[in-house]
Amino acid sequence: MPVPEHTGVIPRSLLRENAYRSIRDAIVDGTLAPGERLNDAELAQWLGVSRTPVREALTRLEEAGLVHTKPGRYTMVSPIDARAARAAQTVTAAMHELAVREAVPQFSSVEIAAMRAANERFAEALERDDVNAAIASDDEFHGVAVIASANPALRAVLEQFTPVLRRMERLRFSSWRGRDSVALHDRIITLCETGDAEAAATAARDNWLSLDEAFDLDPAPGSAD
Incomplete structure (x- = not known):
């Protein structure tokens, strides 16, 4: 999964919310394209955070309809529906x-x-x-x-x-x-x-x-x- 080149973009005081907003915005603006597989380790590296806030963000994004997860198989950006x-x-x-x-x-x-x-x-x-x-x-x-x-x-x-x-x-x-x-x-x-x-x-x-x-x-x- 390609991710933006910039790293460490999230202030420590707002890890959860900013992780959510950063991934959400990357989905909305097409940086993370519909159907693209998401890897929480790669996202964590891009954002400069641990995998925990990334996983929490992906859960919220699934509730919002922007991410689709098939347990044990993949997490992907939801197709435009x-x-x-x-x-x-x-x-x-x-x-x-x-x-x-x-x-x-x-x-x-x-x-x-x-x-x-x-x-x-x-x-x-x-x-x-x-x-x-x-x-x-x-x-x-x-x-x-x-x-x-x-x-x-x-x-x-x-x-x-x-x-x-x-x-x-x-x-x-x-x-x-x-x-x-x-x-x-x-x-x-x-x-x-x-x-x-x-x-x-x-x-x-x-x-x-x-x-x-x-x-x-x-x-x-x-x-x-």
């Missing part, structure tokens, strides 16, 4: 709808400006065909409402289900269809700025449901022996 992504999409759309509904009454010009700036970076990243930057800017855009909602339960649900969707979003943001999201974001900003929490919440939900288009780009699922 449109059915699982659709299930995650429904939950994620509902959580972002709730986040915006709860956040808009708390918004000031600061939050509106943050959303607008994130969407500008998002549009610029799409123009450069920089998918990683587009994903990061999209996270920042939607994160404004999630943070402002101050709802830890909502954030926990998104933490579990968003990574599965991010693999589908990479397909969308790699195609011309991703440009549609810029206009969808602009509509959300306008509605938030006018204080229309219900309409803004509906627009946020529709934004995530528009990811349906990416399912048409879903590659054939991988397989393992």
Whole structure:
């Protein structure tokens, strides 16, 4: 299994969480490809940690649907599964709808400006065909409402289900269809700025449901022996 060349990237104080996030991000961005076999010793060497936090991370990633394990045989990166992504999409759309509904009454010009700036970076990243930057800017855009909602339960649900969707979003943001999201974001900003929490919440939900288009780009699922 090829792993990134950099080693020792995790601070000792956050071994478990950072091991999880590092492996998760490598799966989402395609560094660890669908169907790729995972070796906990190699992952531990890459991250500069013992095998224990790596094994714990792989267990969490299996619960999130990003890793598949056949006991005694292999652990692999789960193939991109449109059915699982659709299930995650429904939950994620509902959580972002709730986040915006709860956040808009708390918004000031600061939050509106943050959303607008994130969407500008998002549009610029799409123009450069920089998918990683587009994903990061999209996270920042939607994160404004999630943070402002101050709802830890909502954030926990998104933490579990968003990574599965991010693999589908990479397909969308790699195609011309991703440009549609810029206009969808602009509509959300306008509605938030006018204080229309219900309409803004509906627009946020529709934004995530528009990811349906990416399912048409879903590659054939991988397989393992």
